[in-house]
Amino acid sequence: MIKITEKPIDVQKVIDTASSLNAGAVNVFIGTVRSKAHGKNVVWLEYESYESMTVAEIRKIIDEASHRWPLLGWAVSHRIGTLKPGEVSVVVAVSSPHRKESFEACQYIIDEVKTKAQIWKKKYLKTGRNGFQQAHK
Amino acid sequence: MIKITEKPIDVQKVIDTASSLNAGAVNVFIGTVRSKAHGKNVVWLEYESYESMTVAEIRKIIDEASHRWPLLGWAVSHRIGTLKPGEVSVVVAVSSPHRKESFEACQYIIDEVKTKAQIWKKKYLKTGRNGFQQAHK
Amino acid sequence: MKLKIKTFGITRDILGGRLVEIEISQPTVSLLRSELTRRYPDLENLNSLFVAVNNKYADESEELSSTDEIALIPPVSGG
Amino acid sequence: MKLKIKTFGITRDILGGRLVEIEISQPTVSLLRSELTRRYPDLENLNSLFVAVNNKYADESEELSSTDEIALIPPVSGG
Numbered sequence: 001m002i003k004i005t006e007k008p009i010d011v012q013k014v015i016d017t018a019s020s021l022n023a024g025a026v027n028v029f030i031g032t033v034r035s036k037a038h039g040k041n042v043v044w045l046e047y048e049s050y051e052s053m054t055v056a057e058i059r060k061i062i063d064e065a066s067h068r069w070p071l072l073g074w075a076v077s078h079r080i081g082t083l084k085p086g087e088v089s090v091v092v093a094v095s096s097p098h099r100k101e102s103f104e105a106c107q108y109i110i111d112e113v114k115t116k117a118q119i120w121k122k123k124y125l126k127t128g129r130n131g132f133q134q135a136h137k
Numbered sequence: 138m139i140k141i142t143e144k145p146i147d148v149q150k151v152i153d154t155a156s157s158l159n160a161g162a163v164n165v166f167i168g169t170v171r172s173k174a175h176g177k178n179v180v181w182l183e184y185e186s187y188e189s190m191t192v193a194e195i196r197k198i199i200d201e202a203s204h205r206w207p208l209l210g211w212a213v214s215h216r217i218g219t220l221k222p223g224e225v226s227v228v229v230a231v232s233s234p235h236r237k238e239s240f241e242a243c244q245y246i247i248d249e250v251k252t253k254a255q256i257w258k259k260k261y262l263k264t265g266r267n268g269f270q271q272a273h274k
Numbered sequence: 275m276k277l278k279i280k281t282f283g284i285t286r287d288i289l290g291g292r293l294v295e296i297e298i299s300q301p302t303v304s305l306l307r308s309e310l311t312r313r314y315p316d317l318e319n320l321n322s323l324f325v326a327v328n329n330k331y332a333d334e335s336e337e338l339s340s341t342d343e344i345a346l347i348p349p350v351s352g353g
Numbered sequence: 354m355k356l357k358i359k360t361f362g363i364t365r366d367i368l369g370g371r372l373v374e375i376e377i378s379q380p381t382v383s384l385l386r387s388e389l390t391r392r393y394p395d396l397e398n399l400n401s402l403f404v405a406v407n408n409k410y411a412d413e414s415e416e417l418s419s420t421d422e423i424a425l426i427p428p429v430s431g432g
Contacts, residue, residue: 119352256431
């Protein structure tokens with residue numbers, strides 16, 4: 001499952017999608033919006049995606065991961081739209097026979113998603129009493 | 138939170154316990170009962186724990202992990218009693234500012250729990266039509 | 275020829291819209307890039323800027339038509 | 354002196370019970386270990402066997418009393 005969604009991500013559902021009866025291990029990475037960035041308070045974030053390219057790019061990443069590790073199940077869900085601190089922005093879950101490969105594959109996938117998927121975030125930071133600042137990183 | 142429990146583990150609750158508003162990353166390891174072991178079908182597993190020692194041992198493991206990585210939250214839950222294939226036996230969740238350290242700390246904790254915590258599993262395997270076999274590994 | 279350019283991330287701020295029209299005769303990716311940086315010099319400050327045509331990263335020599343879906347891909351920042 | 358021994362994992366199968374009583378005079382961990390392997394030779398097949406006294410792994414020379422909580426810790430297999 002590859003999902004780009006404006007709705008809050010149901011983490012348990014992502015885990016269930018990635019699970020397999022033959023697996024002994026599931027590794028899950030959850031990205032959350034930090035309350036601080038660049039030394040300032042984050043008021044909210046906006047994520048947008050070029051969805052058609054993003055889904056194809058993530059599919060390539062998963063194909064490569066499946067080639068490298070014996071994955072039995074996987075799921076990637078990325079939130080877009082407006083997110084507040086503490087909210088979940090991305091969930092990657094993979095299952096495999098043994099634990100080592102589940103850690104390696106999950107880390108590979110999230111590293112690749114962060115550097116390759118066509119998704120952009122814009123941070124809205126509080127500066128002083130009434131000031132705002134936008135940051136594209 | 139360190140929990141040794143006979144009840145099914147609520148994975149989302151373990152994740153929530155480990156989460157932090159200052160964290161950007163949560164890594165979660167979920168151990169599940171495989172349907173096959175030693176080339177045979179697993180009918181069920183029994184886990185037992187020397188609970189007082191187990192809790193102290195896991196606390197030591199967490200202390201060491203907190204010393205090595207900037208953990209903002211953590212939770213470990215291990216099931217005991219009778220488990221069927223597909224059921225969750227253990228969940229480790231940690232949160233940290235950035236993702237790399239969340240993977241490293243989570244993997245360290247589960248590796249240590251598996252080799253040091255005073256928990257034992259006994260597998261009940263199906264052999265032939267009516268046969269059963271027990272295995273302590 | 276009139277090209278419609280989709281913008282994402284910081285390129286939307288720089289170009290000032292989600293979909294920007296640009297007129298270029300016999301356009302290629304390379305010519306589009308020159309025209310864009312002439313009009314919007316801030317694009318040169320980006321660490322990278324790819325042009326996607328019909329959902330694929332395009333070579334500089336690729337020819338463009340008015341029916342192509344063209345998009346600017348600045349450095350990504352998902353996760 | 355009568356010692357009560359808690360068993361876990363495969364040691365429960367070998368000793369045949371959750372709590373086994375053993376009579377030893379002036380007992381130490383080392384003497385307990387000898388007495389147990391004499392009665393239950395299968396214990397020698399284990400890759401490791403620790404003795405815990407009052408929830409701590411004990412040295413071989415540690416003296417034991419009838420009020421101690423004594424447990425046999427074979428190789429663990431959690432996770």
